[in-house]
Amino acid sequence: MKHNLPELPYGLAELEPFISQKTLEFHYGKHHQAYANNLNKLIKDTPFENSSLEDIVKQSEGAIFNNGAQVFNHSFYFLALKPNGGGQPKGKLMDAIKQFFTSFESFKDEFSKSGATLFGSGWAWLVVDNNGKLSIIQKSNAGNPLRDGYKPILTMDVWEHAYYLDTQNARPKYIENYWNLVNWEVVQKRFEE
Amino acid sequence: MAFKLPELPYAYDALEPHIDARTMEIHHSKHHAGYTNNLNAVVDGTELEGKSIEAILSNISKLSVAVRNNGGGFFNHDLFWKVMSPNGGGKPSGSLMSAIEKDFGSFDSFKAKFAKAAATRFGSGWAWLVKQADGKLVVTSTANQDNPLMDLAEVKGTPVLGLDVWEHAYYLKFQNRRPDYISVFWDVVNWEEVAKRFQD
Numbered sequence: 422m423k424h425n426l427p428e429l430p431y432g433l434a435e436l437e438p439f440i441s442q443k444t445l446e447f448h449y450g451k452h453h454q455a456y457a458n459n460l461n462k463l464i465k466d467t468p469f470e471n472s473s474l475e476d477i478v479k480q481s482e483g484a485i486f487n488n489g490a491q492v493f494n495h496s497f498y499f500l501a502l503k504p505n506g507g508g509q510p511k512g513k514l515m516d517a518i519k520q521f522f523t524s525f526e527s528f529k530d531e532f533s534k535s536g537a538t539l540f541g542s543g544w545a546w547l548v549v550d551n552n553g554k555l556s557i558i559q560k561s562n563a564g565n566p567l568r569d570g571y572k573p574i575l576t577m578d579v580w581e582h583a584y585y586l587d588t589q590n591a592r593p594k595y596i597e598n599y600w601n602l603v604n605w606e607v608v609q610k611r612f613e614e
Numbered sequence: 615m616a617f618k619l620p621e622l623p624y625a626y627d628a629l630e631p632h633i634d635a636r637t638m639e640i641h642h643s644k645h646h647a648g649y650t651n652n653l654n655a656v657v658d659g660t661e662l663e664g665k666s667i668e669a670i671l672s673n674i675s676k677l678s679v680a681v682r683n684n685g686g687g688f689f690n691h692d693l694f695w696k697v698m699s700p701n702g703g704g705k706p707s708g709s710l711m712s713a714i715e716k717d718f719g720s721f722d723s724f725k726a727k728f729a730k731a732a733a734t735r736f737g738s739g740w741a742w743l744v745k746q747a748d749g750k751l752v753v754t755s756t757a758n759q760d761n762p763l764m765d766l767a768e769v770k771g772t773p774v775l776g777l778d779v780w781e782h783a784y785y786l787k788f789q790n791r792r793p794d795y796i797s798v799f800w801d802v803v804n805w806e807e808v809a810k811r812f813q814d
Binding site for chain 2: 451452455487541563580582585586589
């Protein structure tokens with residue numbers, strides 16, 4: 422089964438000024454594409470040749486995991502961004518955020534801190550456990566919370582390639598920008614599914 | 615005594631066109647300075663204050679992750695600046711070259727092995743040429759700011775050459791093309807400094 426990148430529901434220039442067109446050209450056009458190309462090559466003639474991406478993320482190791490999870494993680498990240506995003510979630514998701522983090526502001530602070538303090542390359546995740554409890558977790562490199570039995574609903578890429586052309590060493594500035602792009606409708610849908 | 619950000623032994627633009635001035639300036643004045651400040655913040659007023667960075671790293675498995683990350687970042691970047699030079703490149707000579715030929719077959723096969731270690735380190739980290747306790751040279755890589763001086767390193771020994779493959783080391787100039795960055799690195803390696811570290 423061939424794994425392809427999703428079409429982005431926005432143009433590469435449309436996340437400006439928060440994420441530059443140049444960053445997206447490399448991030449989506451080069452990094453994300455390379456992970457998909459590598460994955461398709463690596464799974465040939467292996468037990469993962471016909472597996473879903475989710476099964477690859479859950480079951481594989483080594484290079485197949487690194488590339489497969491990075492395909493998943495980037496798709497998950499890009500598809501929950503949009504021009505003129507941001508603001509706050511509504512409905513059941515907002516209720517759950519208030520229940521588990523007290524307020525939207527304190528959720529935002531905790532998620533931002535999780536992204537800012539992840540040392541090296543990796544991802545900050547908002548996840549739901551089997552009992553519906555929300556929590557925030559950090560994962561290094563290609564790490565993905567599906568492997569720990571969580572359902573991810575939001576992720577933020579904090580590999581340097583996600584922001585270095587725009588904000589260089591100032592990762593917190595990228596994180597601040599990120600909140601202007603979150604597509605909460607997508608996150609709500611993932612939560613309610 | 616607090617750890618001090620070392621001065622670069624050359625100007626920010628001295629490694630052009632191989633490594634650009636803007637990358638060097640941010641890398642030294644922001645990233646390396648950040649590790650140095652953070653290291654001092656976790657070491658000051660503790661029993662680690664006054665110890666050498668080598669002594670701290672050799673015992674790192676018993677220390678906090680903040681000391682590991684920032685102590686590694688402090689040491690690694692210091693080594694990195696010193697093993698590069700505007701007059702670098704070429705090949706080593708003398709006993710270092712003999713050891714490379716003995717342990718890797720040839721200088722070219724060492725270079726290929728080192729470049730592969732740097733290219734295949736997934737995520738952030740470093741590639742190293744390491745002199746082991748028995749004098750043998752080996753190539754390895756470490757994640758994040760770990761290094762071969764750390765007691766928890768898979769391959770332990772004296773690092774004699776290191777290459778930073780965190781994306782911050784090359785992204786402004788090379789973006790996703792890490793192999794291009796690795797290939798220009800050979801034009802700036804200060805083999806005299808590497809030989810000194812090998813002989814010490």
